[in-house]
Amino acid sequence: MGGVGDRPPAGGPPPGPAGAPQAGWLTTRLDPLLAWARRWSLFQYPFVTACCAMEFMSTMCAHFDMSRFGAEIPRWSPRQSDVLWVVGTIVHKQAPALRRVYEQMCEPKWVVAFGTCAAVGGFYDNYSVVQGIDKILPCDVYIPGCPPRPEAVIEGLMLLQEKVGRGELSRWQQQQPGAGRKAG
Amino acid sequence: MSQRIVDLVRARFPQAVLETHAFRGDDTVVVRREDYLEVVRFLKDSPGTAMDFFVDLTCVDWPDRKPRFEVVLHLKAWRSSERLRVKVGVPEEDCTCPSLSGLWPAANWFEREAFDMYGVRFVGHPDLRRILLYDEFQGHPLRKDYPKEKRQPLVPMRDDAPPQPPPFPERPH
Numbered sequence A: 001m002g003g004v005g006d007r008p009p010a011g012g013p014p015p016g017p018a019g020a021p022q023a024g025w026l027t028t029r030l031d032p033l034l035a036w037a038r039r040w041s042l043f044q045y046p047f048v049t050a051c052c053a054m055e056f057m058s059t060m061c062a063h064f065d066m067s068r069f070g071a072e073i074p075r076w077s078p079r080q081s082d083v084l085w086v087v088g089t090i091v092h093k094q095a096p097a098l099r100r101v102y103e104q105m106c107e108p109k110w111v112v113a114f115g116t117c118a119a120v121g122g123f124y125d126n127y128s129v130v131q132g133i134d135k136i137l138p139c140d141v142y143i144p145g146c147p148p149r150p151e152a153v154i155e156g157l158m159l160l161q162e163k164v165g166r167g168e169l170s171r172w173q174q175q176q177p178g179a180g181r182k183a184g
Numbered sequence B: 001m002s003q004r005i006v007d008l009v010r011a012r013f014p015q016a017v018l019e020t021h022a023f024r025g026d027d028t029v030v031v032r033r034e035d036y037l038e039v040v041r042f043l044k045d046s047p048g049t050a051m052d053f054f055v056d057l058t059c060v061d062w063p064d065r066k067p068r069f070e071v072v073l074h075l076k077a078w079r080s081s082e083r084l085r086v087k088v089g090v091p092e093e094d095c096t097c098p099s100l101s102g103l104w105p106a107a108n109w110f111e112r113e114a115f116d117m118y119g120v121r122f123v124g125h126p127d128l129r130r131i132l133l134y135d136e137f138q139g140h141p142l143r144k145d146y147p148k149e150k151r152q153p154l155v156p157m158r159d160d161a162p163p164q165p166p167p168f169p170e171r172p173h
């Protein structure tokens, strides 16, 4: 990475948003801008399977109103979303569908495990339940509780926004070949 | 509560009733497997009993008993509000039981569930497949000898993923 004072070579091609190394002065400005924009426009895909859904609904509705936090609109297509909320118990029979939804999402993408079941399997330590979605997907934020209170959900969302705003790599990005660049 | 019905069954099938008992007003008849279908048909169709509502069918695993499995059927008569529990023993070696899906279409899914969880084969069932678990699943998880820790994932678990190969082959020195 070039320092802040570096300039793109005169007459060279205009720097792309992906930020070639010579275009350091631009990317250092672009990264925080992108991170800021991403932070306040999270598009969420709720993958809702069990009782935790009740708390997810109340967090989304007027009382707690998650849209105050710049995460207003659930998208019902994974291709239009960048945060996957896994809300509820995931069983092994469902795991391929969850994995597929995750693979269809836009990049960079983040995953939130909502509730104890999604985080570690909850009290269903048995033949049917996946013992935490991080066994099948890289997961960024874990919200404990059975179900978590809306305040806890909002804190989880804010933690995720802070992470996005710092430009930190999502767990997905950390696993890509050549990881090491900042998000963006 | 439904002692009357137990007596009717006993009078009609003296050889079939192995045992009866009552617990807090609920009567149970344990019947021989050979006569199970006839007893249930009698309970459903005879005007004196008219147990026309199929409430539940499930199974119990008693690892130390012979026969090991017990299929448990709950019936109710709409008109008289009487209830009756019918049990039939199913040995492990010949894990079969007559199907009731010809009497009540509702029995279809209950028997598929009992098959899925305990491996009891219901003879005469039109479509005996797993109902809750996936087809790849091996074994029957509610049997007491199914290992408690055994998991059968469909996608690879990340903890079990093989370690990444080293980026460059090591050179001999």
Ligand code: SF4
Pocket: A050, A051, A052, A053, A087, A088, A089, A114, A115, A116, A117, A118, A122, A145, A146, A147, A148
């Ligand atoms: S964590 Fe509790 S409330 Fe949430 S899905 Fe699991 S059992 Fe239901």
